[in-house]
Amino acid sequence: ASVQTCEPSPHSKSSNEKGEYANLKWDELGFGLIPTDYMYVMNCSKEENSFSKGTLVQFGNMEMNPSSGILNYGQGLLEGLKAYRREDERIMLFRPELNALRMKIGAERMCMPPPTVDQFVDAIKQTVYANKRWVPPPGKGSMYIRPLLLGSGPGLGVGPASEYTFITYASPVGNYHKGTLNLVVEEKLYRATPGGTGGIKAIINYASIYKAITEAKAKGFSDVLFLDAKTGKNLEEASTSNIFVVKGNVISTPATDGTILPGITRKSVIEVAHVLGYQIEERSVPVEELFDADEVFLTGTAVVINPVNSVTYQGKRIEYKKGADTVGHNIYEMLTGIQTGRVEDKMGWTLEL
Numbered sequence: 001a002s003v004q005t006c007e008p009s010p011h012s013k014s015s016n017e018k019g020e021y022a023n024l025k026w027d028e029l030g031f032g033l034i035p036t037d038y039m040y041v042m043n044c045s046k047e048e049n050s051f052s053k054g055t056l057v058q059f060g061n062m063e064m065n066p067s068s069g070i071l072n073y074g075q076g077l078l079e080g081l082k083a084y085r086r087e088d089e090r091i092m093l094f095r096p097e098l099n100a101l102r103m104k105i106g107a108e109r110m111c112m113p114p115p116t117v118d119q120f121v122d123a124i125k126q127t128v129y130a131n132k133r134w135v136p137p138p139g140k141g142s143m144y145i146r147p148l149l150l151g152s153g154p155g156l157g158v159g160p161a162s163e164y165t166f167i168t169y170a171s172p173v174g175n176y177h178k179g180t181l182n183l184v185v186e187e188k189l190y191r192a193t194p195g196g197t198g199g200i201k202a203i204i205n206y207a208s209i210y211k212a213i214t215e216a217k218a219k220g221f222s223d224v225l226f227l228d229a230k231t232g233k234n235l236e237e238a239s240t241s242n243i244f245v246v247k248g249n250v251i252s253t254p255a256t257d258g259t260i261l262p263g264i265t266r267k268s269v270i271e272v273a274h275v276l277g278y279q280i281e282e283r284s285v286p287v288e289e290l291f292d293a294d295e296v297f298l299t300g301t302a303v304v305i306n307p308v309n310s311v312t313y314q315g316k317r318i319e320y321k322k323g324a325d326t327v328g329h330n331i332y333e334m335l336t337g338i339q340t341g342r343v344e345d346k347m348g349w350t351l352e353l
């Protein structure tokens with residue numbers, strides 16, 4: 001891949017001084033791309049097998065050979081993490097090293113060289129810093145950061161690419177889902193299979209679920225819940241998020257056994273739930289448990305912690321508790337409190353830019 005270059009300085013004039021914001025209607029943020037000023041690009045040839053120093057370039061289109069590994073055979077990974085601006089204007093990242101480690105595991109599965117944890121975190125910091133006028137004001141949303149690891153070198157035969165490109169871009173975002181969440185259990189199409197790529201953030205995992213999402217939305221649902229491909233009996237996850245099912249004081253979530261994405265929000269929710277004294281179970285969760293659950297919520301970087309209003313399974317609609325007096329809400333308050341600085345970060349999860 002080759003990219004346009006520009007003055008690659010995160011300290012240039014267009015990276016802004018404290019308090020200076022881009023001209024945007026901050027109250028109207030959703031989850032759509034708002035192009036920002038810079039992206040970070042770093043390359044690696046197969047012979048070197050490691051990334052050399054990257055650089056910031058203007059955000060925009062990039063050139064890629066039509067025969068590149070990502071365009072032809074989908075050799076690529078994505079990540080997602082967020083930066084939050086606090087009341088005191090400090091900008092904090094949330095557990096970025098976990099995204100770096102997850103990319104490393106994914107890269108091994110997809111036969112790609114990963115950036116080191118330090119290279120990854122440095123790229124994130126530089127990207128956010130260079131675009132900091134686009135980090136929403138406190139309480140108005142966050143900056144979503146999207147790292148990509150791509151097989152970018154040319155080649156026709158099926159096999160690992162000859163060159164790799166790591167890119168990080170960012171966009172200010174608000175809520176992922178609009179309105180209440182009404183889900184439907186998908187009984188024909190599966191997201192992942194044992195031995196497949198469901199447990200990593202492979203780019204190929206996403207377009208393959210569009211059909212299920214599109215059909216569900218056409219019927220008025222907000223999202224689908226996938227079942228395991230092996231038995232069709234257990235809950236796996238929604239299209240972009242992990243699922244938690246609450247019954248009394250017990251919170252259950254499907255165990256990450258290779259077909260389920262090991263979400264960083266999922267992991268953080270489990271850790272917060274322990275601190276708050278809930279019982280947490282990571283196990284197979286039969287779809288029938290939806291029938292007598294009190295609450296269901298989805299978790300993910302993009303969706304944060306999102307209460308589910310209803311799930312429809314085999315034509316039966318089940319409704320759940322939502323709002324202030326719920327387990328999901330208590331966990332949401334603590335987790336988003338840590339992320340945004342409302343709650344002291346005793347976990348050491350936040351990293352200042």
Ligand code: COI
Pocket residue numbers: 079080081240241300301302303
């Ligand atoms: C995330 O939550 O960060 C995701 O990657 C989900 C999706 C927007 C692809």
